[in-house]
Amino acid sequence: MIVSIARKELKSMFASPMGWVILALLMFAFGTYYLNGVNNYFEVMSGAIRPAERVGVTQFVGQGVYGLASFIMLFAVPLLSMRLISEERRNQTLPFLFSAPLSIVEIVVGKFVGLVVFLSILIIYIALMLFTLNLWSDIDFGYIIANSIGLFLLLASFSALGLYFSSLTAQPVVAAIFSFISLFVLMILDRFFAGDPSSTMAQLSFMKHFQSFAGGLIDTADIVYFLLFILTFLILTIRRLDADRLRG
Amino acid sequence: MSDFTVEAIELTRLYGGRAAVSDVSFNLKKGQVLGFLGPNGAGKSTTMKMLTGNLAPSLGSVKICGVDMIENPKEAKKLIGYLPEMRPLYKEFTVDEYLTIAARLHNVPGRQIKKAVEVAKERCGLGHMSKRLIENLSNGYQQRVGIAQAIIHNPMVVILDEPTVGLDPVQIRDIRSLIKEIGKEHSVIVSTHILPEVEMVCDHVQIIDQGKMVFNGGIEVLKRQRMGNKLLVGFNKTPELADVAKIKGVSNAELTDNNMVRIRVEEGAEPQEAIVKAAVKNGWGLYQIAPDQTSLEDVFIQLTYQDGTQETAEASEESTAA
Numbered sequence: 001m002i003v004s005i006a007r008k009e010l011k012s013m014f015a016s017p018m019g020w021v022i023l024a025l026l027m028f029a030f031g032t033y034y035l036n037g038v039n040n041y042f043e044v045m046s047g048a049i050r051p052a053e054r055v056g057v058t059q060f061v062g063q064g065v066y067g068l069a070s071f072i073m074l075f076a077v078p079l080l081s082m083r084l085i086s087e088e089r090r091n092q093t094l095p096f097l098f099s100a101p102l103s104i105v106e107i108v109v110g111k112f113v114g115l116v117v118f119l120s121i122l123i124i125y126i127a128l129m130l131f132t133l134n135l136w137s138d139i140d141f142g143y144i145i146a147n148s149i150g151l152f153l154l155l156a157s158f159s160a161l162g163l164y165f166s167s168l169t170a171q172p173v174v175a176a177i178f179s180f181i182s183l184f185v186l187m188i189l190d191r192f193f194a195g196d197p198s199s200t201m202a203q204l205s206f207m208k209h210f211q212s213f214a215g216g217l218i219d220t221a222d223i224v225y226f227l228l229f230i231l232t233f234l235i236l237t238i239r240r241l242d243a244d245r246l247r248g
Numbered sequence: 249m250s251d252f253t254v255e256a257i258e259l260t261r262l263y264g265g266r267a268a269v270s271d272v273s274f275n276l277k278k279g280q281v282l283g284f285l286g287p288n289g290a291g292k293s294t295t296m297k298m299l300t301g302n303l304a305p306s307l308g309s310v311k312i313c314g315v316d317m318i319e320n321p322k323e324a325k326k327l328i329g330y331l332p333e334m335r336p337l338y339k340e341f342t343v344d345e346y347l348t349i350a351a352r353l354h355n356v357p358g359r360q361i362k363k364a365v366e367v368a369k370e371r372c373g374l375g376h377m378s379k380r381l382i383e384n385l386s387n388g389y390q391q392r393v394g395i396a397q398a399i400i401h402n403p404m405v406v407i408l409d410e411p412t413v414g415l416d417p418v419q420i421r422d423i424r425s426l427i428k429e430i431g432k433e434h435s436v437i438v439s440t441h442i443l444p445e446v447e448m449v450c451d452h453v454q455i456i457d458q459g460k461m462v463f464n465g466g467i468e469v470l471k472r473q474r475m476g477n478k479l480l481v482g483f484n485k486t487p488e489l490a491d492v493a494k495i496k497g498v499s500n501a502e503l504t505d506n507n508m509v510r511i512r513v514e515e516g517a518e519p520q521e522a523i524v525k526a527a528v529k530n531g532w533g534l535y536q537i538a539p540d541q542t543s544l545e546d547v548f549i550q551l552t553y554q555d556g557t558q559e560t561a562e563a564s565e566e567s568t569a570a
Contacts, residue, residue: 001353001355004353007349008338008353011345011349012338015341091338093336094336095300096350096353098301099300099302099330100353101321101322101323101326102325103321245304
């Protein structure tokens with residue numbers, strides 16, 4: 001049943017121009033960064049005299065593309081997640097789902113999966129794009145895979161938070177603004193505590209945990225952070241929708 | 249196991265401290281069509297939401313074909329088709345796409361989805377609208393899509409909240425016959441404001457007012473009240489009302505706005521012939537005598553305004569007659 005809900009979400013994402021336009025724009029941005037990275041590589045590397053300054057082409061191009069992806073998705077995910085529940089609320093279509101033989105858990109997880117699948121298209125596309133470097137060079141597949149997993153977890157966390165804010169209001173725009181603000185705060189939180197590396201607040205930041213993936217390191221502690229983050233917001237969303245049924 | 253398809257047991261719903269619905273109990277058997285009546289804000293929609301599991305009752309329980317809605321919501325919801333007051337339509341989809349999603353969500357097996365969609369479209373007269381976006385359909389056709397969505401999985405109980413709102417007379421007739429048809433095999437609950445509609449399609453009526461059930465019984469009971477107690481008589485030369493009231497079996501006579509005489513009949517009496525004879529004798533110029541058609545509304549008003557004074561009831565009667 002989760003699959004049916006996810007399919008419905010994907011279908012409605014592509015039923016409006018919104019999904020296509022966002023996909024196209026993001027692909028264009030990533031493609032541009034990729035091309036720039038490839039063009040600049042030899043120029044920069046020939047300028048780097050000491051061996052320590054030299055990096056592989058995978059890392060050089062990948063850094064740019066994945067850095068841009070994590071930043072630009074900060075804007076894109078709230079735009080995509082805003083309508084998941086708030087639009088159903090506004091159009092009064094929630095009874096359609098509530099009176100179908102579905103549990104609220106299935107509805108919420110289905111919507112989450114739908115959005116994550118949509119975002120995975122981008123992740124796969126970026127990975128494929130970077131794999132093409134292999135045509136003229138020996139690339140570091142591990143680096144790309146670690147980055148893809150990191151980006152996947154990051155975007156899934158964005159989606160979970162966006163889904164929660166979407167369940168709070170009947171106005172998609174309000175949901176988008178609130179999820180953008182909270183995502184932005186969570187992204188840059190570690191900058192404020194940069195002086196104190198052991199700070200608990202800094203540990204809450206996305207960037208702190210994305211960094212290890214960005215360096216090509218798959219750290220289980222970071223995976224657990226993202227999974228717990230996703231779980232927390234999915235449970236909050238489920239509770240919010242359940243309250244609808246209980247309190248009316 | 250009982251043969252009831254719907255059992256509502258002492259349903260109560262509190263909003264804050266106020267009871268929107270209090271202590272509503274009823275049963276529905278297979279093959280019955282239940283009409284749900286009540287003034288605005290009486291708690292009709294709230295009751296329907298509780299029956300379909302969209303709202304948890306504060307007290308009491310709902311059983312669908314013996315399955316408890318609170319303990320086993322998934323099984324119970326499988327047996328229900330529900331059209332809420334606000335049509336739950338995804339307007340960015342075409343009719344076919346939307347109905348396919350509805351069928352899938354209601355656990356229609358993969359291979360039968362296509363057939364189920366076709367059958368539902370045919371039953372609701374949507375055949376030629378398959379590829380149209382729901383957004384572009386007229387109000388009436390959107391309503392039909394809403395009904396199609398509620399019957400697509402062939403549910404045991406169909407619950408329709410004001411299904412004929414916004415339809416043209418031909419469509420209303422179609423929908424009524426559709427409701428009757430569904431009612432033969434399954435149970436249907438319909439809420440409406442339109443009294444003749446209840447009379448046409450329902451065989452069981454419930455009237456709810458301020459969250460309380462004020463009438464629950466067969467349609468015959470209502471019909472009997474409707475037939476019985478009033479006549480509308482037209483005279484060319486309007487007689488003295490006192491003279492009319494003197495006729496045996498007449499308890500009261502009054503003048504309506506369009507110069508007809510409304511005659512209240514004593515319980516069990518049949519004064520029609522006496523009225524005609526009196527009219528001939530006195531030369532009143534009788535041209536019409538008929539049962540007063542507004543009396544179903546009177547029944548409704550009497551039931552829902554029981555606490556109010558008799559004057560308010562009378563006043564409402566006159567306004568409905570006009």
